[in-house]
Amino acid sequence: MPARSIAQLSILLQSGTLDPVDLAEEALAGIAAHPDKAIFTSVTAVRARREAEAARKRFREGRSLGPLDGVPVAWKDLFDIEGLPTTAGSRVLKHGAPADRDAMVVQALAGAGMVSVGRVNMSEFAFSGLGVNPHYGTPRNPASPAGEHRIPGGSSSGSGVAVAAGLVPVSIGTDTGGSVRIPAAFNGVVGYKATRGRYSMEGVFPLAKSLDSLGPLCRTVQDAALVDAAMRGLPAVDVLPRFNAADLAFVIPETVVFDGAEPAVVAAFEAAVERLSRAGARIRRAVFPEFFEIFDLMARHGALVTAEAFVLHQARITGPQAADMDPRVVKRTLLGAKISLSDYIETLAARERLIAAFEARLEPAELVLSPTLPHVAPALQPLLDDEDLFFQMNGRTLRNTLIGNFLDWCGVSLPCGTDADDLPVGLLVSGRRGADAQVLAAAGVVEALLG
Template sequence: MEPRSIAQLSVLLQSGALDPVDLAQQTFEAIRSHPDTAIFITLLEERALSEAQAARRRFRDGRSLGVLDGVPVAWKDLFDISGLPTTAGSRVLAVAEPAKADAAVVQALAGAGMVSVGRVNMSEFAFSGLGINPHYGTPRNPASPQGEHRIPGGSSSGSGVAVAAGLVPVSIGTDTGGSVRIPAAFNGIVGYKATRGRYSMDGVFPLAKSLDSLGPLCRTVQDAVWVDAAMRGLPVSGGQARPLPAELAFVIPQTVFFDEAEEGVVAAFETAVERLAAAGAHIRREPFPEFAELFALMARHGALVTAEAFVVHRDRIFGPEAARMDQRVVKRTTLGEKISLADYVETLNARERLIRSFEARIGPGDILLSPTLPHVAPPVGPLLEDEDLFFRINAKTLRNTLVGNFLDCCGVSLPCGTGADAMPVGLLLSGPRGSDDRLLAGAATVERLLEG
């Protein structure tokens, strides 16, 4: 199935050149015939065909709900779907009580006419940036060299692969430390992490509530703009992303983000920067001591995500269910037991101070510009064989993106070329909390400039 954006599908659907029921059936045929059976955990064929038939009736009656009507969407296995248990990429929740209602954002996109085709794979309980899952399999990064299985990135692994492979135009993920932006970068697609709280979290299985956020993985920034509006229950227009009201201004951090970065990643990033500068963008480079202090804080008091994940899973990891979980998830979660209440409160207090300091430094019109990740997607095999390597690469993979979660930023990862072995490299645009509209407009402009 040829990869198509929401915009491309919408034109066909709205013009009558493509029937929404035919599109849904083609989508399921493509999923079933795809060689990678680890992408989807649950298919929602009955529901999807019912939603597609409703879209068909609306089109025939001239009552289209807008640009998203009839367009397929996949959901990370953290979102409640009425009548099904929410398994969060884990076997232990397969017998959980079925959800009584769809998650709020699932309802919102259904209200815009989107067709939910299934739930996709993920790192168990969303607690890894690599996307490896021993229970449902690890989706293969479609950009992997022939004969290789490169990691998809996590924790929204299935979301990234489903879009990159062209099975769906958009999949909704969650992002606690990079789980939307990481798979977007590794798979060469667009990933938008919204400011925490921009969407309702009702019906979304948590990892760390002080950090959890949501966002779409898709093919273009325009697609993300439309889905963002629908997820907030706003009208979705057919217009283009709002242009920036002023000249583009970027600041490149000289602290942390380039440490141990691969040569190919830096080269792809700098090429993108040169193109933006040639187009007239204002770019400066500046140290951000807040970033170094953030990691020193984590080393001293422990990570917020670990403390909060421990509370969520405490009974599980000390009970019989632990034996049926990914032992790397158990090991990482158990570390939260060592984080005291004093450590946790001190971290929260320091977090607010660092957010204020960062926001004062970056300025109201600036967008932070950096590599999404310091490396391209590595092969799966060595990570499965060497636990120390797994944890080391996981920490490195999460490093750049978790800064945005801790500082409550919004972020967009765009493809910006390739690095070693022709694997995708991501360009990360980040903005202070609440600057989502301006960030999306900036990302749309950068996307156009990079495409030439």
């Protein structure tokens, strides 16, 4: 399947140039023929054909449901799909009871006419930023140099790879510490993490409810905005406010986000900043001591995600099922046993204080601009061979993005260049909670300037 955006496919479908059944068959054939069998964990061919047939009937009767009608979509393997067990990337849930209904956001996109072609791989229980999965395999980043297997990023690993490989134009992921934005950056696609609570979480397997959010990985910001509207049950009309670069104001943090960054990442980011500046965007740089406080808080009291994951999985990781889980996930989750109730409550209280303090430093309508990640996708094998390196790299990979989850931001990661090996570099546009429309519009302007 050629790598086409939702908007491009929609034009072809709405004009009658492309038949939705032919498009679904093209997508299914592409998935079947792709050499990387670790991308999809299940293919819903029967459902896809049924939904595509329904879209064909609507088009022939002149009653299209809108720009998403007939467009294929894939789902991270923690969204309930009627008739399938929700495995969340784990072997221990593989033979669980099938879901009796779709997750609410699955229902919402089905209601917009989208065609669900399957579920894609992920880090087990979404608890890693690297995308490694010992049970279903680790998808190969399509940007990997010849003969190499670079990681896809996680935890929405299959989502990033499926879009980058052109198998689907969009895949829906979740983001608790960066799990949409990280694979988007590593694979060179667009990843939109919505404000927490923007969509229903009903039917979505959780990791940490105080941090979990959802969002699409896709080819363009316009595509992300179209999916965002549909997941909220809104019509896709003028989904992006019309901004010019001169309307935009950004602040670049000088705290944490550049620490240890690879020179190629810094160079690509600064080149993008220069383009924005020349186009008239107002850009300043500032220190944010709140970022230091977040990591100090985690060191003293433990991470919210670890505490909540431990409560969720305690029976699994302390019982016989632990033997069938990724030992790295078990080891990291067990750290939650050391986090006391008072630690957890103090962290929640400090979180609200830090959110308020950070937002007070922003100028009106100002957004945050930063590298999505401090490095490009590393090779897989060294991470499998060295557990200490695995955990070190996981922490480094999650570092920039988890700041946004803790401070309840929304954000869009965009490709902004490559390193000498053509591995993608990501640029992150973030905004305070609820600023989704502004962030999407600004990301659209940045995308157009970067080409």
